[in-house]
Amino acid sequence: MAHDTHEQIDAVTGVSTTGHSWDEIQELNNPLPRWWLWSFYATIVWAIAYCIAYPAWPLVSSYTTGVFGWHSREAIVQDLDALKAQRSGMTTKLAQASLDEIRQDPELFAFARAQGKAAFGDNCAGCHGAGGAGAKGYPNLNDDDWLWGGSLQEIEQTIRFGARASLDKGHQGTMPAFGRDGMLKRQELSQVSDFVRSLSGLPVEKGANIAGGAKIFADNCAACHGDKGQGNRELGAPNLSDQIWLYGSDKVVIMDGLWNGRGSVMPAWNDRLDDTTIKALTLYVNSLGGAQPH
Incomplete structure (x- = not known):
């Protein structure tokens, strides 16, 4: 590679070169296309206008709010409030009905499963997988093999109070360490x-x-x-x-x-999720596996 700082004129095109050459290939000093330059200038103008119109720059203890006073967080809150208002009728029915009553109502059951699926993705998928297939040490919820029982009431208890989660109403069984504790050779x-x-x-x-x-x-x-x-x-x-x-x-x-020994912990969700969400989650999990309603 060679580097030449003196401007030259290319004999073939008549265009001046930048003075750079690689393996005897000269770099022509062609100007950028006008459309490209105008597009670049437009992005600069857009960026300046956006910084003026919307929140953009951090300050010492706050940020610029923009002349429109619009915030994406407020927009999300408004959308969520609107969604809650739209679902309020079905949510009220879900809160008032028992698990068995919800199971017998096709429309309410479909609504509960949809709500439960969303709650499962937010709270349970990290351990049990997005589809409830589980992993090593985390039960597969799609089969009929339930460690603590697969009825609606048993699943609700497991979700509410967990397993080995230091709650009296939770499941407490633990696999002893037969070898480590010297019980067996x-x-x-x-x-x-x-x-x-x-x-x-x-x-x-x-x-x-x-x-x-x-x-x-x-x-x-x-x-x-x-x-x-x-x-x-x-x-x-x-x-x-x-x-x-x-x-x-x-x-x-x-x-x-x-x-x-074995003693993995299933978290208790009673103080983390509201009753309606726990109901929906119970029905969704029950529908994944053995579907034991009673």
């Missing part, structure tokens, strides 16, 4: 893990002591999960005989849960 954890996998028809290691694992399970796990691992919704103990696994079904994952 690692070999015993391995045996009971093989037995648990066998309950749902998963393959186990060759020569696994299934009988020994069954004995350990009966002594330590059956009180919560049931004799055959069918689970207990009152305690939030998962059904171990199906193939729906909250944390995964690999043996190393099961052993980790047995060693360290």
